[in-house]
Amino acid sequence: MTEPMLRGLALNQIAGAPTGSTAKPALLLGPSLGTGAKALWGPIAPLLAGHFDLFAWDLPGHGGAPASTGDFSMAELASAVVALLERLRADGTIAAETPVYYAGVSIGGATGIQLGHDHPGLFSGLAIICSAARIGTPQGWTDRAELVAKAGTPTMVAGSAERWFGPGFIESHPVVSADLLHTLQDADRFSYAHACAALAGFDLTSGLGSITDPLLAIAGAHDVVCPPSDAEFLAAHVANGRSAVVEPAAHLAPAEDPEATAALLIDFFTTQGAPRG
Template sequence: MQLTINHIDTNYVLDNEGGGPWLTFIHQLAGDHSVWDQMAGFFRNDFQVLRYDLRGHGGTTASPDDFSIDDLADDLAELLARVGAPSTHVVGLSIGGMVAQKFAVNHADKVDTLTVVGAPAFIPEDARPTFRQRAKFVRERGTASIVDATLERWLTPGFRKAHPEVVEQIGETIARTPVEGFARAADAVSRFDVRDKLASIVRPTLVVTGEHDSGTPPAQTKVIADTVQGAQFQLLDAAHLTPVEQSQRFGALLDGFLRNLV
């Protein structure tokens, strides 16, 4: 399904429109809503599950101008309003976790709970050029050129060997990501910093990270749990894509977290 959100044709999928609390999943950079397929299947009987593609990813058109993580959080707020969701449990992975944090800060009245997966509270100064360089590299060579290096960061060698079909699907998604969608999002990531606002988040919060995540080391993600009062922190045996690599464990964690609150 599609809606025009802040002048962007936005692709989304809604499971179980019949009732239940809202649960929204936000995907990673160079990903799309399909990374949450297993989680949608797990939760669709008890929640209205919303998945969507960020600007310039999947079936959502690219933004004609540069944007920030705040803009992406505003996109989510407008999408929720358009589909009739007064509030939602929000789960974000990687850049999706950055969007989720900004959403919890800027649209606190729309957040029931916050779950951040494999995302930092800020991009360190010395790491910012890395994202700008990736944007430049992709503009020059296309998103297919980053597939192998990205998969190596996202998934452990053991998982890649055991599940080649999953790796292939994720690789195809990376390669299909429009160049400007990736580049503008990478630029937005390079400027991300929500440290001075995290303490304002009062909703129940779960923070999950992979112990083998080289791109976003666990210490960076733990800053969120240490700052948000009462937040829970969970470390899983995975690299960056913990909901994929440890899907059963992640699903059980999220289910337990939500069931204690719903």
């Protein structure tokens, strides 16, 4: 089950108040496959820190997190996030009365969809970034898992550089892009393959109608993995959703355009995700 497979999830407090403070709501941040919390969310953290206490989790085998020991499902990954939040509540890091929001990118966004489906009401609002109710195809993820398990994550670097970033981003932001690609290169190959297996089995397209949490779906205009049409579909099929597009971005909007992404998140969460007429 979740704990033996995932050994828990590694947590990073990117920016926040002292333990037990309730001055700000909490925002739990989820990763994209191949990235680490600090590399992905570091560029946007200063813009969000005035509004939220920021906590981020890393996938198994990514960003220094312990490796997974076998395949896991998206439902199990979501349950591990729930266990992480419960620990933060239990030790007083996040007070019982403090609102908690969730934002995740790609597989982290898919985890957010799973959380809304399996654990309604746990979060006061969900932001699903550069993600979808189904990402790619089961065969595509199975093939990738087999390749990476055999040859390692460096085989993914060139293709990910093309998919992750909008036009000209690598040239104009060499440090940010290099940090993200180095995290991918250093990720544990088997943990990466296990995450691919989770995505191969993930499809909540028929279950979106049961998600009642306020939900914002954000897409990058240049994202070929999860294009804006996926965000629009999400927003249209949950009970309380809306969508937005970050124009310069491809698949990693928080790192590619921190200002635009932060503005969307702050507006959405500070209005409790209330729909606009």
